[in-house]
Amino acid sequence: MSKIDYTSIRVTKEVRKSLQKYVEECYSDLSINSMLKVHMGNLNDGHVCFPKFGMYECPESRKQKIRLSINKKSIKKSRNNLSLTGSLPSDPYTRTESDTMGEMEVPKSALWGASTQRAVLNFPISGIQMSRSFIRALGYIKAGSAVANAELGIITKEMSEVIVSASLSVADGDYDEHFPVDVFQTGSGTSTNMNANEVIATISTKNFDSKIHPNDHVNQ
Incomplete structure (x- = not known):
């Protein structure tokens, strides 16, 4: 063929x-x-x-x-x-992530979560991802927000520090491969914003003693 x-x-x-x-x-x-x-x-x-x-x-x-x-x-x-029963074994290439809209199968090594994966599946339009300059700006915005939220008492100083560190790493381009969302998407860039929130939350959680949530903490 x-x-x-x-x-x-x-x-x-x-x-x-x-x-x-x-x-x-x-x-x-x-x-x-x-x-x-x-x-x-x-x-x-x-x-x-x-x-x-x-x-x-x-x-x-x-x-x-x-x-x-x-x-x-x-x-x-x-x-x-191999099993010939037609059952669906746990996929070694994915993990299950969930948000308020339900569960999604996400590539096992990806730093993003359910919202980003949903956007990848919903908007396979151009194959063009967000530019380096846009991701850099988004990383700086998230870092600045974490500092402000700590000053306002919305998140702790310790949580702010790990979020800032992760955000600056994103701004520096260390995780560009974890921003798969197409540049053409519905809404006002919500999918890309959540892509950043999820990646930063995943990185931050690895360096913190409790889970950092993409919405409740990074997106404040």
Whole structure:
């Protein structure tokens, strides 16, 4: 199959559910795990290649081609190593984060949280992230806010210090790869603001004796 027929998608629980339905329609004897392992075989980085037009609808001609392709491969080894029950095991590539809007599966190594991940999924528009100068300015704003909030008694001096330190690291560009939100987004930049709050809160919590909340503390 030509390269143009494939796309890269993140393997999250929701994606697995969609793929499981697709697999069941195409080949009733295979679970999602064995399909990914036998037919795709590319889970090293947490992504798989999958036919664009086969994600939700499986044309009969495609079903037959997949059946033939799978039948040519050895499935016995996969049956020994993988569950064929169709259950969704804990994804080693993600962690579950939650906010007031619900739970989201977030890349395990990411410093952002549920709000940022929701924005990434909702606004896959241009592939262009916020500029270095914008993130730098946002980091300085968060640092200044933490200082002011400590002076007003909204947060403690100790909490302010770790938030300021994390914010300045963001301003310096140490965590630019953790700002994935598209530059084109709905609202007034809320998603990017929450991206900063979540990243700074995660960094700060690592250096504090209690959890620092992205809204209750960083976003004050």
